[in-house]
Amino acid sequence: MKNLIRFLAKNSHWFVFLLLEIIGIILYSQFNSRQGAVIFSSVNNVAGAFYQVSSSLGTYLNLKKENSALHDENVELNMQIAQLREQLQDVGWSADTLSKCIDTTLNVRYLIKARVINNTLFRKDNFITLDKGETDGISKEMGVIDSNGIVGVIFMTSKHYSLVLPLLNSQSSINCKVAMTEFFGALSWNRESLRYACLNDLPRHSIVEKGDKIVTNGFSAVFPAGLPVGEVEEILDGDDNQSYKLKVKLGVDFANLRNVYVIDARIDEERRNLESLVK
Amino acid sequence: MICVLLQVIFFDHFHVMGYGAPLIYILFLLDYRSNDNVISSMLWGTLLGLFVDMFHDSIGVNMMAMVFMVFIRGKIFDMFVRNRKLNDEYTLDFSSLGINIYTQILVIITFLYCVCLSWLEDITFKYFLQFLLKVVTGTFSTTALVLFYNFLRYYRRGR
Structure with a gap:
């Protein structure tokens, strides 16, 4: 107790200083409207940040x-x-x-979560490396998606890594259709931009408008039908003038790709085997 | 009290280049003895600040700046005086400290006070150039005025 009193007496000027400054701040914010508003807003910001931290902590503890x-x-x-x-x-x-x-x-499909550990963007034939491989159940020709749509197809695997042939590769060709219709074509990349690809060979009588969604059509065993790909940005004439070519804005941002899912479509093994007989 | 009246009646109307005005009541901060009681000085500073604030219609601005400066001035004075190994008990005086030390202390105290005051008035650094001009002109005019006052006093004492 004595020590406490001694401590308080020794530092009394600090307490008086703080008290006077607090009184000053109260008077300052009460009698000066502009300054008061700034102080009020700053206090709100600090309180907001404090509540955010306490809320995060609470969530973690719960x-x-x-x-x-x-x-x-x-x-x-x-x-x-x-x-x-x-x-x-x-x-x-x-x-x-x-x-x-x-x-x-019920069409149960398993998704294997993976992380992109390498990603090329500006080559003619880009590739993506994933941190999961054969030991995680990944094999060739499995589809890769992220939350915004399809990314590509597994091209090569090792024990712990796998290589994806993304949409941004000149060899990539994926069957897609215009959502809500059955008009389909082959989606390929024309190297113009990281955000655009072309849906070729769409029949002339197709009913399609700018902004229509493009989804997978399920014609391959790699992707189930209905997975989002992007949306129609522009409707162009095909190279043969007999069909439409759609400029598609891709849903996936390949420059900002981190977490992806590999579709483990084991149920399509039988179909794949059958189709391989005629290839 | 006389300083405050001089300030509000006379000096508040002189703005150097339209920015800072000389602050004659800063003499209160310079009237310092090493054995002064900090708490009583802070209380006197509070009253003086509030008195000036009443005339400026800015309650709290001068008060906070004055209390803060009273609180730290001892450290600033000690920093200059102790380095020169003077006596433990000293008075901040033009004649005892010499013009050099006195001017250095005066400039620092005035500058810090002007920074506190201008920031509390503007509460933003959005118009930093205006803020800087206000501080610099305020410091310059106040320093000149206080030095002039001290020269007069020194001269009168000498005679």
Whole structure:
């Protein structure tokens, strides 16, 4: 106690200084409207930043609780699945039929998360290197997408890495269609820009407008139908004057690519094998 | 008190190049003895600042600047005086410290006070050139005025 009193007495001028300055700030902000507004706004900014940090901290500290809640939900969902399986088997569905139904009707596809570790942009034939390879279940001719659309196709794999043939490669050609219609063509890159590609060989009688979405048509085993590719920027005459050529603004920004997903379409193995017989 | 009245009646109407005015009441900050009580000086500074603020219709501006300067002035004086190994107890005086040290201390104190005051008045560095001109002209005119006042006093004492 004595020490505390001694400390307070020794530093009393500091406390008086702070007290007087606080009184000054209060008077200053109360009697000077412009300065008061600036102080109010600055205090709001500081308080906002403080709340953001405290909110982030709170979220982080609650992760354990949220994890536990998600775990419980997962257990409950698994139980529901098991119950539904039993009910389907009770009404005469065999385990094989059920499995086939899940594979085909529900069209289950696995996504393997990967990171781009190298990416060339300004070559004629660009390539992307991913940090996942054969040990992660990646094999040749798997499709690669990101949250904005399709990126390319796995071209080569090693144990821990894989090489993607992106849309920005002169050898790339992907079957796409105009969304909500069945008019399709082959999407290729003409090296004009990193953000544009061309959808060639679209029939003359196609109904297409600027701004229409371009999606995959599912004609190849690599990409399922309906994956976004981009949107129509310009409608041009084809090189043969018998078809349309669409200038497509790509959804994927290849200059800003980090996290991608490799589509593990194991269910299409049978189809792929069949199609390879006639190639 | 006389300084404050002189300031509001007379010196506030002299703006060097339309920017800073000489601040004669800064003499309060220079009236310093090494054994002064900081707390009582700060309280006197508060009253003086509030008094000036009342006339300038800017409550809090001069008060905060004055309290801050009273609080740090001891450090500034010590920095100059102790380096020259003078006595522990000294008075900030034109005749005892000599014109060089006195002018150096005066310029620093005036400059810092003008910076505090101008910033509290503008509360932005958006118009930095105007701010700088205000500080420089204020410092220059105040220093000249205080030096002139001290010369007069010194001369009268001498006679």
